[in-house]
Amino acid sequence: MDRRKFLIGGGLLGCSAAASPLITPVAFASAPWDARLVVIVLRGAMDGLDVVRPVGDRHFAELRPSLADERGIPLDSFYAMHPRLEPLAPMWDAGELAFVHAVSTPYRDKRSHFDGQDLLEAGMPDLESGVRDGWLNRLMQVVPGVEAETAYSIGRERMLILRGAARTSSWAPDTRLELSPATEQLLEHLYHDDVLFRDASADAIAIAADVAESDEMGDGVGNGRNVDLARFAAQRLAGETRIASFSLGGWDTHNRQQRSIRRALRDLSDCLLTLKQDLGDVWGKTAVVCMTEFGRTARENGSRGTDHGTGGAMIMAGGAIRGGRVYGDWPGLADRDLYAGRDLMPTRDVRAYAGWLMRDLFGVAGSAVEQAIFPGVELGGDPRLLL
Template identity: 60%
Template sequence: MIELDRRLFLKSAALIGCSAAAHPLMTSMTFAALPSDNRLVVIILRGAMDGLDAIQPYGDPMLAKLRRNISTGPDNGALDLDGFYALHPRLGPLMPLWEKGELAFAHAVSTPYRDKRSHFDGQDLLEAGTGNDLPVDWRIGGWLNRLLQAMPGTTAETAYAVGLEQMKILTGEAAHLGWAPKSSLDLSPQAQMLLDHVYHDDPMFRDAARDAFRISAEAGETARGKGPTADEAALGAFAASRLNGAARIAAFSIGGWDSHANQGPVIGRALDKLAASILALRDGLGQNWGSTTVLAMTEFGRTVRENGSNGTDHGTGGAMLMAGGAIQGGKAFGDWPGLRDGDLYADRDLMPTRDIRAYAAWAMRGLFGTERETLERAIFPGLDLGQDPRMLA
């Protein structure tokens, strides 16, 4: 029988037709089918990734002084990138991407969110893409949904939300599809024959049902027996399968970044998952990886100083990772503000030097030709794009 808590469902079904709402195989990954060959994947890192640990600015001598119990730099196993920054060793599987120019990052970035340091509010603001006006007004939806509304020719297949967690970044008026990789659509042969008969004259749902069973079986095989990163690998693999078809935009989230205590093992596990999802995307996309941009974004950074529990607390400035064959990889983007007392935000956090939304906006402009005025007024209201960071190849 179908496990009812693990099934596919069609979001925004009213835009497709009332029969969609009754279909039993229609869920939560986020995608979109666009009139473009370029692809965009947004990964939300829930829990505030410590960018100073993931991408370590060991060339700033203050880092080692402020973090005596959190290992940093090549002398402690990190992988040197450019003589100033080093990659956390748990991101080592991504090092070949850096060397090929398919991995980059931007440091000292943030949303407009300041001072309150709430995960819930910070994530809402990140996914809404608006300013610091809390509570967020979800009537205008998330910024990926507003992108869909600004683009001609989009359909429900243009956007997917992947995973069991709601992706507010895709909420809004534009229709999108969703899928959860933990689906278990185990029907008997007789039940599958019954569904085929019921939907025989409705090719949209007949084909969708058959596809759902095939994808569920493939994802189950991908995840079965593969250890703690299997779910994230399944997210990346399924996203790739849709992006190889009609979809051009995908979004999913990875949790586990809140490292108040014992940061080493906490962030290590989360970085393993991030690396697994990116590599699954690359492997699944094949030649389409060359036209793909992946943006991994978190709600805010963490304190520069370690706390008494060998962890870090909620901060402000953080880092975002970029991957894909479409980016100008092998480099660091943004201006480094420094870690001396006078350089810190509120005497505790990494000082933001650029709005993280600007990088997402420039990615949209380069990938899909979205107009600057649309980006600054409709998709990211109130944003000043500033200069092009030239993050795309």
């Protein structure tokens, strides 16, 4: 068996396939405005309670005895940022980084990565709507003068978020053999007793580990496939492109979360820092929004990880963002405050925040957001996300 074909073609199965960081396209579009929007889909369900920690809630440490013992970076008197995001602290201090807590899509209870991601990217209230275009594409359909950027098409998929009638372009970097810890554990468990595939699986994991180690040999930002995504996006955004979208995997942290989430946070941090560095003056006109399909359980599990949940967090960055603050209405972590007795209770639709960004960045009418781009969403009060 060809070990690399095994890894790329058949090694990613089940839950971890949805969080795979192996291959992702970047989609682009130009438009008749000067502001820039970058949407990063965090595949695998980011644990918002770990990324931006409500340390001021007395129940937080009780629910997470091992996950809460690592000291975070204070953001204010109530919240602390995961220590792996320390490189972004200057961005927070400069008012170019913000978080939104206790948000979710309308997706509930089934907690399937694939359905959750489809609903997130389609921007619809449910999966029965039959709509299979993406909300960023519908944004471009309601704005006149939108054109596709020069086409770059390498890879095996196209993101639903930009799929639709409006013309867009896509590009993907060369495939890198990198496995998340969750994928490694899945492969080890799946093929443990299979004589034919066990050795091939072990070889695949070893290959991925060797490549990942070589990618991390350099100093600072500038190495790895995810930085390539951000760097290419910045190149296009510095020109005629106005919208870019790509995904980052590795957020499915059922086991040993302290280890696995650090890698995902490193990738995200590197991407945001690369965008800021390479965009230069354009950074001041840019809003970056990072969204995930659902949150994770409030309680850590017996494997020192967290399982699929409901409410979570989103991350925003950019020179156009009114940063240095955590948005959202905090619901509390007492048993009576949890959704279904297990998850962070969502207090606002994640689509509402994305809708306000599009309204203020591009001058899209609120009625167009609520009826065409995000059917069924209620924008609610203006959170004043932009400067």
